[in-house]
Amino acid sequence: MNYDVIFIGSGHAAWHGAQTLSRAGRKIALVEENKIAGTCTNFGCNAKILLDGPAEMTHHLHHYHGVGINDTPDIIWPELMAYKHEVIDPLSKGLEQMLSVDGIDIIAGHAKFRDSNSITVNEEIYTAETFVIATGQQPAVLPISGSEFLHNSTDFLDLPEMPKSIAFIGAGYIAMEFASIAHAAGSDVTLIEYGDHALKGFDMKYAQEVVDDMTQKGIHFSFNHSVSKVTRLENEQYQVDTVQGDKYLVDYVMDTTGRVPNIEALGLDEINVKYDHQGVLVNDHLQTSITNIYASGDVISKSIARLTPTATFESNYIASVLLGSKESISYPVVPTIAFTLPRVAQVGVTAAEANTDDDLKVHEIPYGKLMRFQTLNDVTAKIKIVVNKDKQLVGASLIGDFAPEVINALVPIINHKYTSNDIKSQIFAFPTHSGIVLPLIANYLA
Numbered sequence: 001m002n003y004d005v006i007f008i009g010s011g012h013a014a015w016h017g018a019q020t021l022s023r024a025g026r027k028i029a030l031v032e033e034n035k036i037a038g039t040c041t042n043f044g045c046n047a048k049i050l051l052d053g054p055a056e057m058t059h060h061l062h063h064y065h066g067v068g069i070n071d072t073p074d075i076i077w078p079e080l081m082a083y084k085h086e087v088i089d090p091l092s093k094g095l096e097q098m099l100s101v102d103g104i105d106i107i108a109g110h111a112k113f114r115d116s117n118s119i120t121v122n123e124e125i126y127t128a129e130t131f132v133i134a135t136g137q138q139p140a141v142l143p144i145s146g147s148e149f150l151h152n153s154t155d156f157l158d159l160p161e162m163p164k165s166i167a168f169i170g171a172g173y174i175a176m177e178f179a180s181i182a183h184a185a186g187s188d189v190t191l192i193e194y195g196d197h198a199l200k201g202f203d204m205k206y207a208q209e210v211v212d213d214m215t216q217k218g219i220h221f222s223f224n225h226s227v228s229k230v231t232r233l234e235n236e237q238y239q240v241d242t243v244q245g246d247k248y249l250v251d252y253v254m255d256t257t258g259r260v261p262n263i264e265a266l267g268l269d270e271i272n273v274k275y276d277h278q279g280v281l282v283n284d285h286l287q288t289s290i291t292n293i294y295a296s297g298d299v300i301s302k303s304i305a306r307l308t309p310t311a312t313f314e315s316n317y318i319a320s321v322l323l324g325s326k327e328s329i330s331y332p333v334v335p336t337i338a339f340t341l342p343r344v345a346q347v348g349v350t351a352a353e354a355n356t357d358d359d360l361k362v363h364e365i366p367y368g369k370l371m372r373f374q375t376l377n378d379v380t381a382k383i384k385i386v387v388n389k390d391k392q393l394v395g396a397s398l399i400g401d402f403a404p405e406v407i408n409a410l411v412p413i414i415n416h417k418y419t420s421n422d423i424k425s426q427i428f429a430f431p432t433h434s435g436i437v438l439p440l441i442a443n444y445l446a
């Protein structure tokens with residue numbers, strides 16, 4: 001065998017576990033057909049949050065319009081994009097160097113299974129005792145006339161100029177986050193969603209408040225509409241038609257209708273690795289139908305959120321199994337955030353789920369309004385908590401500019417079943433959002 005373990009892919013689902021295994025003396029390789037470090041680093045979270053920075057700042061400034069600040073500065077997109085390249089572009093090389101210091105081999109190219117112990121990459125054969133499929137997802141493409149004119153998240157994160165007008169098809173994570181950025185950077189933005197609300201999976205009332213806030217800023221929404229075709233006009237604009245008969249004229253069209261697993265052209269059928277349309281099927285040890293082949297990260301068919309921290313968790317879990325652990329995978333609660341303006345966040349049981357269970361109670365704390373002097377005038381800031389019959393925190397939904405920081409403070413309270421006294425016996429920094437919220441939550445716990 002060439003290797004003990006070969007990871008196919010080099011994103012978070014691969015490199016964390018690869019590093020642990022290599023440091024434990026195993027002979028490891030990663031195969032990557034695109035940029036080392038995968039989606040989050042190169043074409044996802046990192047680039048997105050960098051480009052969001054000035055948009056977030058202008059959103060904060062809005063809270064002070066008429067109370068000390070009158071104007072909002074313009075975002076100079078080409079300058080911001082140059083800064084993005086300066087910060088994000090070297091990250092891939094940096095990880096490559098870190099992995100090579102750890103003794104991990106990087107094989108550039110597309111991997112395809114030959115049999116359960118070997119793959120081909122650029123016609124070379126590599127063998128290993130164990131494989132980890134960590135190939136992630138790619139943007140879905142709407143099968144409509146004019147699909148060749150549609151752009152995806154990777155294109156947006158590389159835009160040299162901000163288009164004057166953009167239509168986003170969908171109103172999920174990517175559409176809502178990118179629409180917030182594009183609008184702040186001066187684009188006239190429309191979202192066309194075939195469902196009746198945005199941000200599925202988040203608290204519906206809070207998602208609606210984000211839509212209301214975005215609408216008030218001048219972003220247009222069209223719910224219950226599905227796009228039927230996109231046509232390029234002579235003036236180089238695009239016409240977006242919906243089945244319902246509406247027409248939109250824009251300079252740029254984004255397909256933000258979801259992502260699909262990278263399972264094609266991997267040779268899975270030939271070696272009998274089972275999968276469905278959501279990804280590779282695994283057992284509670286993340287083993288596929290072929291026992292020496294594991295799967296990790298976004299490519300798994302799973303109900304748990306497809307996020308960077310879950311990919312990292314799965315990668316670390318597989319490393320622990322390959323180093324001898326017999327434990328099944330057991331996920332802690334997974335917090336998730338939509339980096340819209342304002343932000344929304346969710347962890348554990350939702351208020352909607354709680355409303356159908358007599359043993360669960362929902363309490364809402366509008367802390368932004370109550371503590372306006374401490375919350376940087378963010379009056380949207382609110383939290384709904386879900387408490388079980390033993391008065392333990394089991395879930396929370398948040399809206400507000402600092403929701404991403406507050407939600408992380410709730411994770412150990414849920415996972416470790418903190419009591420009221422566990423919280424009240426601690427001293428938190430003041431004035432801060434989490435410093436306000438945690439003692440208020442303690443009032444509802446046992």
Ligand SMILES: Cc1cc2nc3c(=O)[nH]c(=O)nc-3n(C[C@H](O)[C@H](O)[C@H](O)COP(=O)(O)OP(=O)(O)OC[C@H]3O[C@@H](n4cnc5c(N)ncnc54)[C@H](O)[C@@H]3O)c2cc1C
Binds near residue numbers: 009033038265
């Ligand atoms: C625009 C955007 C914003 C996001 N924002 C967030 C966020 O804020 N927070 C968050 O937690 N998550 C976010 N995500 C999700 C996050 O990026 C993913 O959950 C995470 O990257 C999954 O990691 P992974 O290693 O499973 O897959 P990936 O990072 O996609 O890595 C898979 C790698 O496998 C390679 N590959 C595929 N097939 C082959 C093959 N046959 N041979 C060789 N190589 C192959 C691919 O080129 C890719 O580099 C975002 C995603 C997008 C698209």
Ligand SMILES: NC(=O)c1ccc[n+]([C@@H]2O[C@H](COP(=O)([O-])OP(=O)(O)OC[C@H]3O[C@@H](n4cnc5c(N)ncnc54)[C@H](O)[C@@H]3O)[C@@H](O)[C@H]2O)c1
Binds near residue numbers: 142175198227258306
């Ligand atoms: N902040 C984060 O953590 C973050 C950010 C971006 C992406 N992600 C990850 O990437 C994944 C993909 O994000 P996404 O926004 O592409 O998908 P999504 O599933 O969140 O949203 C897709 C939206 O498009 C709509 N849609 C689908 N087909 C349509 C059609 N034909 N016409 C109109 N609307 C249509 C859906 O109803 C849905 O609202 C997420 O599920 C998440 O795992 C995470």
